[in-house]
Amino acid sequence: MGEHIIKLPDVGEGVAEAELVEWHVKVGDLVREDTVLAAVMTDKATVEIPSPVDGEILWLGAEIGDTVAIGSPIVRLKVAGEGNVKPESSPPAETINAEPPAKLATPKPEAAPPSPKADEAKAKPAPSPASPKATGRLSVSGAPRAEGEKPLASPAIRLRAREAGIDLRQVAGSGPAGRISHEDIDAFLARGPQVAKISGLARNDSIEDIKVIGLRRKIAEKMTIAKSRIPHITYVEEIDVTALEDLRAALNKEKRADRPKLTLLPFLMRAMVKAIADQPNLNALFDDEAGIIHQHGGVHIGIAAQTPSGLVVPVVKHAEARDLWECAAEVNRLAEAAKSGTATRDELSGSTITITSLGAMGGVATTPVINHPEVAIIGVNKMMVRPVWDGTQFMPRKMMNLSSSFDHRVIDGWDAAVFVQRIKTLLETPALIFVD
Missing domain, CATH: 4.10.320.10 (E3-binding domain)
Incomplete structure (x- = not known):
């Protein structure tokens, strides 16, 4: 038998370290080749680490939440054959699953010779448990009687x-x-x-400490940077999407089999592309340390998506080169990859402007946080049917608010308003979206 050490592999793209976010094994487990041992996170992409050999887990080299350098030992296994470890080598002294040293047996003191009083005490029968002298006052910690037992009083x-x-x-x-x-x-x-009331209500003074790790820590770091470094201005505008929803329903009804079902997002994406053509300064990244605005020609739209692990932002690259259905297909593909945890680092980076939407949970208005170092984010609120005065009467219209935030260091309030108003015009007259 031998031992085999597994080191954190190079996960690509020049990454020097990764955060350990999940162990799939524990010391003593028997694993097969290709068994997933752990998961690590780089930026917002999660990478699984498989075992290259069969063996028994002897040692795990990091805790959940630790940042581990590429090439560092993370697992030690007992394997058939020689393994890749010399017999005299030993695992690091500090490990998360190192077995504690065996406790030394404490020698028992020699028994003292029995005294006459002890012999006398042994001869006396023990008092009956039912006797008050034997029980004395009972402990009052916890429930003293079985379920359904009636108290005597x-x-x-x-x-x-x-x-x-x-x-x-x-x-x-x-x-x-x-x-x-x-x-x-x-x-x-x-x-x-600690008194228990007849009503069944009781105080709960428990405190649970939850370590912020993985994607949640990445989100926390990103939001802290965004809110501490970007002075936000938020502009909210009401959009009448009645005509857009009628068009969307008609297009979905007549769609070809090779085309995806259209949601609101592809229309908004195409409207943003047209608005950015008039105001390219909105499609930019601001390097505030260097004092440089990187204005991009390609429109790479991040779509903020909620997943079981937390918020991620997959990116539709070059939306300016995609038609309505191509935008829809790419959004669907990226959303599925994000939810399943298979999205690559490239698919989760490179955005130049972001859309955030909570769908039906979107509320009336929100104050979106800009995806640093971008300079703008468009927030979609929920759609509601409301009565709207048309000059002669109130008519039911499908209304929706856009809540959009801008980096006020480089985007003036006037420019923000012009941008949102252009999007409003395109969404309220959706035929204009198709006009080149």
């Missing part, structure tokens, strides 16, 4: 308990057969906040 005791809101089932009785006395009530009340 006088009418006076029951009245006092009822007035005090005490559940007698939780009171230990010190009398014969566990009968509850006034002294038992006093002892129970002395416990203070």
